[in-house]
Amino acid sequence: MPAPSRTSILAAMATTGSPREGGSADCRHAPATERNRGPILEVLRAVLPAEGRVLEVASGTGEHAAYFAPRLAPRLWLPSDPDPDLRRSIAAHARLAACPSLEPPLALDARDPDWPVEEAAAVVCINMIHIAPWAAAEGLIAGAGRLLAPGGLLYLYGPFRRDGQHTAPSNAAFDQSLREQDPAWGIRDLEAVAELAAAAGFGPAEAIEMPANNLSVVFRRL
Numbered sequence: 001m002p003a004p005s006r007t008s009i010l011a012a013m014a015t016t017g018s019p020r021e022g023g024s025a026d027c028r029h030a031p032a033t034e035r036n037r038g039p040i041l042e043v044l045r046a047v048l049p050a051e052g053r054v055l056e057v058a059s060g061t062g063e064h065a066a067y068f069a070p071r072l073a074p075r076l077w078l079p080s081d082p083d084p085d086l087r088r089s090i091a092a093h094a095r096l097a098a099c100p101s102l103e104p105p106l107a108l109d110a111r112d113p114d115w116p117v118e119e120a121a122a123v124v125c126i127n128m129i130h131i132a133p134w135a136a137a138e139g140l141i142a143g144a145g146r147l148l149a150p151g152g153l154l155y156l157y158g159p160f161r162r163d164g165q166h167t168a169p170s171n172a173a174f175d176q177s178l179r180e181q182d183p184a185w186g187i188r189d190l191e192a193v194a195e196l197a198a199a200a201g202f203g204p205a206e207a208i209e210m211p212a213n214n215l216s217v218v219f220r221r222l
């Protein structure tokens with residue numbers, strides 16, 4: 001299975017390699033995480049189970065993990081990414097956060113048929129399914145369906161099309177730029193994602209509007 005195209009993913013995240021204050025050279029920085037983490041945290045606080053492990057698929061730089069883990073304790077936060085350099089960044093941000101509920105990053109490609117995780121109460125995936133081939137969305141939702149018990153929660157964040165339409169001109173322009181970088185990328189139809197979720201044993205999508213024309217999308221395992 002080919003690895004995701006690393007150079008273009010890092011470009012799409014607008015990451016910089018400059019170490020954060022007090023951090024190591026492994027710490028990467030994605031500016032979007034500082035803008036979206038507050039609104040995402042509000043939703044996570046409202047929808048996550050009160051305890052248990054939260055598996056984060058596609059943790060990227062690890063900045064979300066370092067921010068969310070202490071604020072969502074006593075839940076355990078398990079970050080993951082298929083990219084080894086990004087896992088080093090996750091580990092470096094985790095060292096700075098020094099949070100006992102933040103677990104070491106896992107090597108996890110959502111497309112893998114077997115995920116190296118035994119149990120989780122929730123799966124969280126932020127800004128991945130439009131910056132990866134559709135097979136990553138299929139793998140993510142099938143894997144979450146296998147992992148989660150009834151009542152378990154799958155949380156997605158990012159831009160989506162609704163009823164076949166972009167929800168804002170800025171999303172249409174973003175979609176075009178993604179497809180120019182990689183024809184397999186692009187903003188997904190919420191209805192197509194909800195169909196995958198239904199096939200994997202989840203209930204209907206709950207969509208919550210977020211700043212900058214993004215959505216939080218919550219599915220509960222039936």
Ligand SMILES: C[S@@+](CC[C@H](N)C(=O)[O-])C[C@H]1O[C@@H](n2cnc3c(N)ncnc32)[C@H](O)[C@@H]1O
Pocket residue numbers: 004009012013030033057058059060061064081082083086108109110111125126127128131132136
């Ligand atoms: C745009 S970044 C988002 C990272 C982070 N969630 C954030 O919001 O900053 C996309 C991430 O998806 C990861 N990714 C791409 N394909 C993947 C796959 N098949 N399985 C898991 N992660 C994948 C990349 O390595 C990268 O970390």
